[in-house]
Amino acid sequence: MSYSKERHIAELAVQRACILTNRVFHSRVKGTVTKDDKSPVTLADYGAQALVIGAVNKNFPQDNIVGEEDAEVLRQKADVREPTWQYVKETIEQSQEVVGEIGSINSAEEMMDLIDLGVHAGGPTGRIWALDPIDGTKGFLRGGQYAVCLGLIVDGQVTVGALACPNLPVDPKNPDGEKGIILSAVRGQGATLKPLLENICADEPGIPIKMNAPASFADAAFCEGVESGHSNQGQQASIAKKLGITKESVRMDSQAKYASVARGDGDLYLRLPTSMTYEEKIWDHAAGSLIVEEAGGIVSDVRGNPLNFAVGRTLKKNNGVIAAPKNLHAKVIEAVKDELKAVL
Ligand SMILES: Nc1ncnc2c1ncn2[C@@H]1O[C@H](COP(=O)(O)O)[C@@H](O)[C@H]1OP(=O)(O)O
Numbered sequence: 001m002s003y004s005k006e007r008h009i010a011e012l013a014v015q016r017a018c019i020l021t022n023r024v025f026h027s028r029v030k031g032t033v034t035k036d037d038k039s040p041v042t043l044a045d046y047g048a049q050a051l052v053i054g055a056v057n058k059n060f061p062q063d064n065i066v067g068e069e070d071a072e073v074l075r076q077k078a079d080v081r082e083p084t085w086q087y088v089k090e091t092i093e094q095s096q097e098v099v100g101e102i103g104s105i106n107s108a109e110e111m112m113d114l115i116d117l118g119v120h121a122g123g124p125t126g127r128i129w130a131l132d133p134i135d136g137t138k139g140f141l142r143g144g145q146y147a148v149c150l151g152l153i154v155d156g157q158v159t160v161g162a163l164a165c166p167n168l169p170v171d172p173k174n175p176d177g178e179k180g181i182i183l184s185a186v187r188g189q190g191a192t193l194k195p196l197l198e199n200i201c202a203d204e205p206g207i208p209i210k211m212n213a214p215a216s217f218a219d220a221a222f223c224e225g226v227e228s229g230h231s232n233q234g235q236q237a238s239i240a241k242k243l244g245i246t247k248e249s250v251r252m253d254s255q256a257k258y259a260s261v262a263r264g265d266g267d268l269y270l271r272l273p274t275s276m277t278y279e280e281k282i283w284d285h286a287a288g289s290l291i292v293e294e295a296g297g298i299v300s301d302v303r304g305n306p307l308n309f310a311v312g313r314t315l316k317k318n319n320g321v322i323a324a325p326k327n328l329h330a331k332v333i334e335a336v337k338d339e340l341k342a343v344l
């Protein structure tokens with residue numbers, strides 16, 4: 001199968017969602033609510049989830065969806081529901097040219113029902129879309145990096161991925177220039193990048209991307225998260241030292257790290273667990289890991305095992321994530337195993 005329709009719809013869906021997230025970012029009211037796990041969610045997360053699921057459900061109504069958010073807060077709180085609905089409505093009005101392809105939403109009720117289609121349990125069989133409507137909500141709120149992330153898992157294997165990164169520069173050599181890129185990939189067909197345009201019906205083909213293949217760690221730069229609670233930055237620094245990496249790490253929120261490594265603006269992504277009991281979520285890694293693999297890299301857990309997307313909503317068979325160029329991955333895993341020998 002070519003999966004060209006899936007890729008196209010995924011790209012349009014994440015692109016339209018970014019119109020909404022951008023509007024919310026520039027407004028005063030973000031409707032931030034703290035979830036049970038103490039992480040923030042905003043009305044942009046809810047609105048983006050509704051828009052993306054609407055697009056998937058219109059085109060692939062038989063498919064299952066694992067989405068990060070649910071509509072419980074919206075059903076209870078009119079002061080979150082109503083502004084979310086206003087943003088969704090305005091975004092659809094502003095993107096009429098793609099409504100034929102990725103659909104409309106006609107009421108707040110329908111918006112909440114779409115959000116709640118993301119409840120699937122995941123698993124080893126069938127077609128399952130994994131959606132993070134805003135990955136890096138903390139980055140989004142502070143004006144840093146965030147991403148809208150959508151992956152299609154087919155019989156346990158990530159097969160299609162699209163990542164929209166509104167705050168990554170189009171040209172990494174000009175970090176203060178134009179911002180916003182979309183990366184996408186189909187397994188076996190490579191990864192591409194294109195600018196995130198305001199005019200989303202102008203469907204330019206993407207440019208193929210390849211990861212760097214630095215000859216040695218002395219030339220390599222590594223990416224890690226901003227939040228010290230999401231990965232163990234102390235151990236990451238120690239591994240970098242062991243490997244002979246001399247460049248300062250680049251810290252950014254969200255799957256923008258996978259995007260940076262895939263396009264060659266960075267070489268390694270280290271995500272060492274802060275706790276061996278934390279289960280990474282499939283929506284935090286599906287699209288990004290496929291894009292890195294299709295750009296020529298290897299993505300594994302800290303033991304060097306492939307990420308297993310076939311066991312539910314989380315990657316419960318894995319701990320942490322390491323993304324690296326093919327020629328360096330085995331050496332990184334050696335250093336990681338040495339660093340974590342007390343817990344592995
Ligand atoms: N203890 C943790 N370890 C790893 N990732 C976490 C942890 N707590 C939250 N996250 C997730 O990390 C992601 C962002 O990571 P990064 O630091 O790379 O930007 C978010 O999706 C966030 O999930 P959540 O959506 O529940 O906040």
Ligand SMILES: [Mg+2]
Binds near residue numbers: 132134135136283284
């Ligand atoms: Mg996330």
Ligand SMILES: [Mg+2]
Binds near residue numbers: 045136137
């Ligand atoms: Mg999220």
Ligand SMILES: [Mg+2]
Binds near residue numbers: 039041068
């Ligand atoms: Mg979240």
